[in-house]
Amino acid sequence: MIREILIWPSPVLARKCEEVSIRPEYSSAPPFHEDIHRLLNDMVETMIANGGAGLAAPQVGFNLRLVTLMVEAPLADSEKAEAGRARTKFVPVKLVNPRIVERKGSQLVREGCLSMPGYFEMVRRSTYVRVVAKNEMGADIEIGGDGKLAQALQHELEHLDGVCFIDHLSILKKNLARQKFVKAKAKGLRYRADKPDAQDFTEIAPVA
Numbered sequence: 001m002i003r004e005i006l007i008w009p010s011p012v013l014a015r016k017c018e019e020v021s022i023r024p025e026y027s028s029a030p031p032f033h034e035d036i037h038r039l040l041n042d043m044v045e046t047m048i049a050n051g052g053a054g055l056a057a058p059q060v061g062f063n064l065r066l067v068t069l070m071v072e073a074p075l076a077d078s079e080k081a082e083a084g085r086a087r088t089k090f091v092p093v094k095l096v097n098p099r100i101v102e103r104k105g106s107q108l109v110r111e112g113c114l115s116m117p118g119y120f121e122m123v124r125r126s127t128y129v130r131v132v133a134k135n136e137m138g139a140d141i142e143i144g145g146d147g148k149l150a151q152a153l154q155h156e157l158e159h160l161d162g163v164c165f166i167d168h169l170s171i172l173k174k175n176l177a178r179q180k181f182v183k184a185k186a187k188g189l190r191y192r193a194d195k196p197d198a199q200d201f202t203e204i205a206p207v208a
């Protein structure tokens, strides 16, 4: 199910999220409560439907430490014929209770957020991060990299601590954005997936 994405500022986006508990005995049952599995599937669907590189649970209204991401992966030999010149594809990855265990370097990158449609700014991020998490099978996994993957991991994991990328910007920029978004929300405007780069709130569709 595609869920509605909360638009900043929202109190849900500003809260620290809770760890998701794993069932002590999950050999015969799914490792997490079934609602968690359902929410993770919905997050993947919502992220893909909105063309996002990542999504954190608070963005769809849940203060839980869950993140989904699109990660570049090599194509299998059987997929190469159909893919033409492409050698990689983007696959959704689900992370439960992720945390950054290593970071290196510094990069200035242009960033946006599905909760702040049409808003883009430069922010400073680590060049490389390594993250440990549980996957949906309850197993320990590690994911890391540089460039866009590092950026997406830092962005999404910050959401779990109630931080949005705009919190890295000046008070002035934050206040201006707040005015714009509060006004836009009051008019019933929200994100439109077919205009992800809309710079003007008039291009953002009214809530259905």
Ligand SMILES: [Zn+2]
Binding pocket: 112, 113, 114, 115, 155, 156, 159, 165
């Ligand atoms: Zn975001």
